[in-house]
Amino acid sequence: MASDEEMDFAVQWEETVSQLYDLALAGTSKKRGGFIPVSAKLAARVLAEMRTDVTGYHHIVDTDSIRHIQKEHGGIREILRGQVPIVRTDVLRLRLVMTEPDTLILAEAGRHGLTRIEMTKALLGYSYTCVVELQRGRKWIVPVTFYKRSGLQVFSVV
DSSP states (O other): OOOHHHHHHHHHHHHHHHHHHHHHHHSOOOOEEEEEEOOHHHHHHHHHHHOOOOTTOEEEEEHHHHHHHHHHHSSHHHHHTTSBOOOHHHHHTHHHHHHSOSEEEEEOOOTTOOOEEEEEEEETTEEEEEEEEEETTTTEEEEEEEEEEESOOOOOOO
């Protein structure tokens, strides 16, 4: 059962990210929000599985991430790829994928050499995948991309 503090974060996240979603689709505004502290449980898991310390980090979302997600994974291109387009309600689910992932996989470093982690979560009959980037100086975990697939996917570790 979620604590009152967790519920407050969830409500705050949803309101903030919903506003960011509108700003992102309306123009080129650069804003960020979310700022949910990484839980001790997730920090311990990332340290154990990824050998990366994210203690003191915060999950955030920015308008650039949302624009990328919608441009690359929110339209007809996704249907042609055999995937399901991302919509507003999916973007609001980013919080659950980033804070309570089912799987963590170290992803290829980004163009700036920053550590990336692929996080997946099964929700409401979909398999969501979010690749996040660890911004060490700011101690932020920021989504780089986010997509979903229909049906539950079977994940295996090689």
